[in-house]
Amino acid sequence: MARSIVNEVAKQELNQLQAVLWDMDGTIVDTEPYWFAAEYAVVAEHGDSWNDELAKSLVGFDLLDSGRVMIEHGGVRLTPHEIVELLLDSVVANVKREVPWRPGARELLADVRAAAFPTALVTMSWRRFAMEVVDALPKGAFDVSVVGDDVERGKPHPEPYLLAAERLGVDITKCVAIEDSPTGVASALAAGAFVLAVPHHVDVPMRLDVNGRMIRRETLAGITAAELASFVS
The missing domain is CATH 1.10.150 (DNA polymerase; domain 1)
Incomplete structure (x- = not known):
């Protein structure tokens, strides 16, 4: 019985969400x-x-x-x-x-931070623009940021998400990326992350999800950190 409990705890630890990786344009802000x-x-x-x-x-x-x-x-x-x-x-x-916030984005970000999950901003916008949005959020919203002028190969290449996981010191396969576009979804999936797709201006076809690692939602409103964690477990 004791061995069974230990094995179950180890299994839960292996399946635990390690970080939440956020796209910006179209996901956090409707820019x-x-x-x-x-x-x-x-x-x-x-x-x-x-x-x-x-x-x-x-x-x-x-x-x-x-x-x-x-x-x-x-x-x-x-x-x-x-x-x-x-x-x-x-x-x-x-x-x-004016910063045009997307519904539910700031609330979910706050819930993720309250749950003590590490966070990264992963955007193809360059730093001088991305920091305008970051500065409009509560201090410490993101532990690290990866912006377009940080990488040699942008989305849909996996480099941005792999770099974010490296900077956080986490396993990308235990992370959830939040994206709104096919390009961003392809990048995150190629890196090995789970993906919460919230399409906005452009549809995200389910055919991109060849390994069963993408979940689609119509909005971030009402989504919680616990729900993100359940995607990984």
């Missing part, structure tokens, strides 16, 4: 409309044409990769880095005026 408007403005001034389909195709992508798409498909006559700086100027200015 995608800011990005769409910025893209249209850059193309209008420096390129040829743009459309909503192209804009939505960039959701969750590495910003320099987005700049390359805008050059190829929008005819923008700037370098990818110049495009990113213009996009950031616009989006940062909008966030300084």
